[in-house]
Amino acid sequence: QSVLTQPPSASGTPGQRVTISCSGSSSTIGSNTVNWYQHLPGAAPKLLIYSNNKRPSGVPDRFSGSKSGTSASLAISGLQSEDEADYYCATWDDSQNGVLFGGGTKVTVL
Amino acid sequence: QVQLVQSGAEVKMPGASVKVSCKASEYTFTNHAINWVRQAPGQGLEWIGWISTYQGNTNSAQKLQGRLTMTTDTSTSTAYLELRSLRSDDTAVYYCARSVVGTWGAFDIWGQGTVVTVSS
Numbered sequence: 001q002s003v004l005t006q007p008p009s010a011s012g013t014p015g016q017r018v019t020i021s022c023s024g025s026s027s028t029i030g031s032n033t034v035n036w037y038q039h040l041p042g043a044a045p046k047l048l049i050y051s052n053n054k055r056p057s058g059v060p061d062r063f064s065g066s067k068s069g070t071s072a073s074l075a076i077s078g079l080q081s082e083d084e085a086d087y088y089c090a091t092w093d094d095s096q097n098g099v100l101f102g103g104g105t106k107v108t109v110l
Numbered sequence: 111q112v113q114l115v116q117s118g119a120e121v122k123m124p125g126a127s128v129k130v131s132c133k134a135s136e137y138t139f140t141n142h143a144i145n146w147v148r149q150a151p152g153q154g155l156e157w158i159g160w161i162s163t164y165q166g167n168t169n170s171a172q173k174l175q176g177r178l179t180m181t182t183d184t185s186t187s188t189a190y191l192e193l194r195s196l197r198s199d200d201t202a203v204y205y206c207a208r209s210v211v212g213t214w215g216a217f218d219i220w221g222q223g224t225v226v227t228v229s230s
Binding site for chain 1: 145147154155156157159160169170171172205207210213214215216217218220221222223
């Protein structure tokens with residue numbers, strides 16, 4: 001069964017740059033685009049990045065995405081207190097014929 | 111504004127069924143697929159299925175096939191999720207989410223979530 005592996009946690013001080021990784025396989029990230037979500041407690045998830053590196057309207061350019069081979073990354077520059085949330089990567093899984101989410105990374109602003 | 115509004119919280123006994131609705135507004139319903147995603151307590155996000163609002167074809171997570179039915183009513187711009195033979199591990203917040211056209215796994219508009227509790 002395919003998995004997308006994310007670190008369980010990441011942290012930084014205000015103004016710092018934080019990077020979250022998402023590791024997959026040839027049937028997931030290797031052959032499909034990657035999307036990233038921010039999820040605050042009690043709220044619906046919010047799309048931050050789609051198709052590897054595109055930002056929906058209204059998402060600050062502090063958030064950026066990249067993909068290389070079977071891995072992808074989300075970078076948050078100029079970290080702010082309101083960025084404290086859970087972050088998930090997601091992509092299509094060719095082997096399961098469905099969407100696969102990573103396990104999530106909790107970002108803490110110190 | 112563009113939004114998805116879901117039905118209210120449900121409490122069900124094990125073995126029962128639940129049907130959650132998701133009403134779209136301020137956009138052309140048939141232009142975007144609807145996905146369903148759930149989050150169990152203390153767990154991450156889990157995709158459970160997708161329905162084409164234009165053609166009605168569906169695709170769901172293998173672990174739920176046989177217990178899950180997704181439908182739409184285009185006359186009211188509403189999508190429905192029905193889950194049968196409920197078990198305690200179906201307890202979760204269930205979200206509907208609109209697909210970004212031309213993508214898989216990119217959901218730009220989300221419902222507010224529906225809490226489904228399965229308990230005897």
